[in-house]
Amino acid sequence: MPVDSRVLALWCMDWPAVAAATAAGLASTTPVAVTLANRVIACSASARAGGVRRGLRRREAQARCPQVHVVTADSARDARHFENVIAAVDDLVPRAEVLRPGLLVLSVRGAARYFGSEPVAAERLIDAVAAAGAECQVGVADQLPTAVFAARAGRIVEPGNDAAFLSELSIRQLATEPALSVRGREDLADLLWRMGIRTLGQFAELSRTDVASRFGADAVAAHRFACGEPDRGPSGRDPVAELDAVLNCDPPIDRVDAAAFAGRSLAGDLHRRLEGAGVGCTRLAIHAVTANGEELERVWRCAEPLTEDATADRVRWQLDGWLNRRTRNRGACERPTAPVTVLRLRPVEVVSAAALQLPLWGGLGEEDRLRARRALLRVQGLLGPEAVQVPVLSGGRGPAERITFTPLGDEQVPRADPRQPWPGQLPEPSPTVLLDDPVELLDGQGNPVRVTSRGLFSADPIRLTGTGRRDGRLRWWAGPWPVDERWWDPGNRGAGRTARVQVLLGGDEKGGADDLALLLCYRQRRWYLEGVYE
Template identity: 50%
Template sequence: MSGSEYVPARMLVLWCPDWPVVAAASEAGLPVDEPAAVLVANRVVACSAVARAVGVRRGMRRREAQFRCPELAVFADDPDRDARLFEAVAMAVEDLVVGVEVVRPGVVSVPVAGASRYFGGEHPLLERLVDHVSASAGAECQVGIAEGLFAATLAAHRSMLVPEGAAAEFLAALDVGELDQPGTDRGGLVDLLRRLGIRTLGDFAALAERDVLARFGAEGLIAHRLAGGRDERPPDRRRPAPDLAVTQQCDPPLDRVDAAAFLARTVAHRFHAGLASRGLACTRLGIRATTGAGEELGRSWRCAEPLTPDGIADRVRWQFEGWLTQGRRRGDGPTAGVTELRLEPEETVEGSALQLGLWAGGSGAEHTPEADKAARALVHVQGLLGPDGVHTAVLGGGRGPAEQVRLVPWGDRLPDEDRRPWPERLPGPSPATVFPEPPSATVLGADGTEIGVTERNRLSARPATVAFDPDGAGAGGARAGRGEHDVRDVHDWAGPWPVTARWWDPDGPGRRVRVQVVLGETAERPPAALLLCWQDGKYPKWTVEGVYD
């Protein structure tokens, strides 16, 4: 049966909205009516409904988010915390239905067929599940049912029960931006589709698979399958042989998370090596444990990408935090230490889907003992500093210099190289220093009046003088006194280079114009070259975006 003819199984997804914020606020004791957000790399990745009501949005910079909501409580991203606190929700779901899979902290899925028959239909199942999770775990949740995990997740976002066989019709009317779910990194694809005039999932699904693969590559083809109501992967998965599971006896019994995390690292590498020897990689991991009191513990973790050894070890550690730390706080944790740990590959794909590499993460990277040693050192540093303590710089698409370099947390999947032409892109060479928070500047003409930009994206006059904060820009070597501005004559300039992308978005960056200027030397400082940026509707209008060596 071909992928296009295959109908995904009917799934139930339970979604806890804004779970990273809910978990962070719960651990900090913050009331639910206080605005809060979780940030990664100085950008909002999740925010509460109260924060959204005053204009805070995902992807917004910290400064802008706090400008819109000064009382915003800011938390760092902590996957361990999210997974640990979510265990209570997963256990509440498991009280009523079997086969629970944790897609990610905040989202669980279960096959709906058996459970709906037991509770007398899908509607009674939804009502019973929402009430039970609210009463047992104290968490607000929404539930949706549809064919396939992707459609069921979007149905949960809308608290919908999609009629059987209507998943494709349900998806067709939704915005194409729904493809960019947390952890998928499809923002670039979504932006490109919109610029091509493709606004809905139905528009995207109507394209021929051959054309999608030729234009957008393998990642685009996966998104195309989801938009059409099909599974992310073709139905060629297989149940692996029982001998691929790994069992570890624990002596002494594990009753602390740090001891479990240490053991998990060894077991994870042995488990991964066994799969790799058969040319397989795990996409759904079963974690089973037996305690000294005979208690049986178990949980399944579904993963969008094949798991690496570090990814396996992380999920084992998260699960033990849920069992040992959070479970004991709730009073329903195990009464004795874990004496046996078992990892089971509940779902696998061909090993070619996983290409390991040290720096690039692609198939061309050499996997050597030296690379393993360096990777272990970086993982150790990441363990000391947190998940966002170690990053890999990746060149990508974008028009400005700050947009062309992305910092990806170590261990996360690296995005594919962006080969798009990017019209209006700033020509090379790029600035040697680019500021995350550009300092302000003032650009004056020969008559001393401030220069602006016309409707035709032309400068209103020739730049003659630039005043900027050297403490912020760091241009020209020595730092000026606190609060002083460096005022220099302009010897030469180039530009302007306008950028008119996302002009339709009221929350977008607005019209921007970049200018390169060469400043003369002074008695205290040598010549300097700056990249200036003028932004419409923002104050201040001129900023120093970068400095050239």
């Protein structure tokens, strides 16, 4: 492998925690944990020394290290503060590509020639990043993925030794770096582990034909990586302009909220162009021009073709970083010399439409589900872990008892086993809307109807009141179905003797569009509207 093709990767350890500490003005020795869906996804070295680990629940992390500063994950914050690191690198070596906040790559050819050798270039970059207020590790290798893992180990891999360096790594390393893996890579690593393949070297020894026939296309890409075979390196060329999306900003952009709106609009324009050409973008250049003629450009690189939302996010992150860049010598905010007047998106690298996995006929695809989950996580980050809850099918007799709500991200454990027999369980279908409103069930003389100890009505029910717009005469009813459970637990709301009845309210004598099916529950000598069938 020629030295000219060598790649340098620069990795800032625990970057989400570092960015969170910087944003909060905390000392570098302060324990910091970053959570997503109520679980720790990153933590500082001092937090790890206190017992905090990735994957722990927030409360457990605080119990292990009471002084830990816990913050919610924020990709925009990570990208905004990483811009200072990128600027420090650009001062020494231009044309760096961002894989994600905290990780960038570049071609080491020019830097090695200028500084005399690869080790000296690596040392100069580490010093420059340290001057910007961050710590990093650098790795150099023939191929980009190998360089990323070499940076994690702080190694410079000799030319031609990529495969030998990778061979000792655990097979689970296939899925540790999100910037290099695609959806499903973690499942592949887990499957290989269960098959007895423990290292990347053992995986590389498998036949390429066997890997393709048994595991699929992504496994072939992972196999090429394990073998240290050539991969797409950092681009040192100017991108072609035929697919560029350009926005002339009027008025000029000088605020982050305006930048986010412009990024969303421009991302939509770019992806319409890409769809028209039948391609997807895996390497995106974001170019900005200010009113004073200053030009800024940054390249973002992705393992998978960018979606419109992912493009908009990267544009927002980058503009946020530019508009809030800070100097390395003082804490004052250093904005561009003038507002941004022109914004351009350039697809530096594109792949054919065959690489895109889009839903048929506009249906719900995996990306839509991920986008919905991201929105819920943002709400959870604003309002707390208990604010967003998901239902889990549980065991029980009534419709409300058969649902257990757990915070999003927590283990979904039902209150009771739904597979067990539940005598007296309400038959299907269940009500569409669950309520718990007190109502009155009356007979023909207007007297309350009760359920006797024998499980029968005290009189035929004729009318339902207390439901507002749902008040009316009964056209039909079925039941009651009595249940006597948990008589030993008076503190339980559903304890003792209960009964359920289904009723149909009609708005006219013939029963038409105004008919309404309801589920009533009798407990503690009161009737409650428990559900509505729709």
